Amino acid sequence: MLQALRSFVAALFGSEDSSDCIVEFNLSKDEADRPAKRQRTASEQKSGDSEEDKKLRAEAQNAALTATSEASQPPKQEVIDDVLVAHTWILRPGSTFFRSQAERWTAEQPAGSKRVLRVPLGSPDDLPHARSAIRFIYTGELDVSSAANLLRVRRMASYLGVEGYTEACDTALLALARKAPAPPLTTVAELYACRTLLPDPRGEDPTAAGLLDSLRTAGQEQLVAYKGTAAEVTATGGSKVQLGELLAWAFQDAPGVLNNPAVKGRARSLPPCCLEALLSCDAFATDDEASVLLLLAEWLDANPSTAEDVRKRLCGCIRLCHLNSGYLTGVLPLLSWFPLTPDEHILLCQMMAVLSGASRDQFVKMATQSDYQWPSCWTSGAARPHGSGSVGRVFEWSVAQEDVGGATGLVYRGFEIYPSVQLPLGGGAAGAYLCCRLPTCLKPSRVPAVVVSPGNARLTAWKWAEGSDGRRERQTAHSFTYKDWSDCMRWAGWGTPKALPLLAAPAAAAAPSAVAPDPLARWAPYLHEGRLSGTLEWLPA
Incomplete structure (x- = not known):
């Protein structure tokens, strides 16, 4: 019976049978009605716009326009010569947009007339996407399959408030992204080609961030499995995409990769040609x-049998002239695997004191004319786009009560920054610090003498107290905001010495046979399930 009802409703799409309304499609002429321009990632802003980018962005900006505030007033839009016979008893429960319009029409509708429901469009090209979204209300099925069309209809369906379409579309997109394509990487290239149509995770769509993460994960998995050597990939539809651009879209930024264990694991598994394309990509x-x-060091650590010529070629992709001073002067000369002699390092540091331009070019020419052959990006070239997927994210940290000290670290500017809780001997309060160390994959010959900035960061430690319902609830015990170089540090760290006051020390056992007091009892307010915990967050500059 239920299937028969579904078939009956689906057959009514565009039919006069039982119809009581028409859907009219209009072109908005009011620029104020257009949605805000979609924000792009830093890498997209820096990399420039192709003609395909401009076309897709225009489509994204023109989709899903705002309807007139009162349907009884003459519309400000130009009517497209196409109407859809429809049924309010189907549209109202399936779309918040149509439900709202239908309710406004009820009071003034002349007897025996059909209601006119209006859908504003940004372009005549949006008409098939609007019809597809309405068709879904009737059928519950998608009638498009390409990534670009799925995303275009998704935007329209989201504006119309079509129940279930976002979930169905996202399921179809993920199935497309995870499909093993032939030839390889075509589905990743297809997603990349229509990336400006993807939902903005900073917008109002609560599913946008999860969808983007899942699509990028699928893209990363395909790139890890790539066995080819071509530097260019052909997307569905024939457009050409550089392999490096696909990788930069999938992996986005170095600290975001390094601070996500799953993504870092996939980056460590990339084939050499893909890693070289990623490190060489300006995006x-x-x-x-x-x-x-550091990302290169992680990859080499996971691929110890890498041939020497491949290792040197990968090292040649590092833009040494843009290393921070701690890495350039303190860390780089301690990396025996990096093809730079001590004399070359001296010349490189000397070069950095020369202003870029003709003077530096002449210096490099003199330094390398006989003995040294330096890859060009060691000494010149633009800095990469500045961006970090770690900024604005709240990272949870915790340490077991028996291991009070340092927690797992997070990468910032090549250094591993980690929270540490320290108790001086005989002290009545514990200190909360941010400390730094070099990641082990770098394999330095010794610990360098450098001063490190933790950036703009906030370190928080939790305490636990009984709430009104009798259950233990989390509260802030300590919070400290670090201000870049104002709170710089060496390896021992920087923070608040008396951040966490401890309970009074328990009395010593009176008799030798008595049970010794628990030395961790003083930490009780800060322990939850046997662990100290808190958060670390990097703040926007």
């Missing part, structure tokens, strides 16, 4: 070139 963002060098 790959970072907080500092040191994080890109």
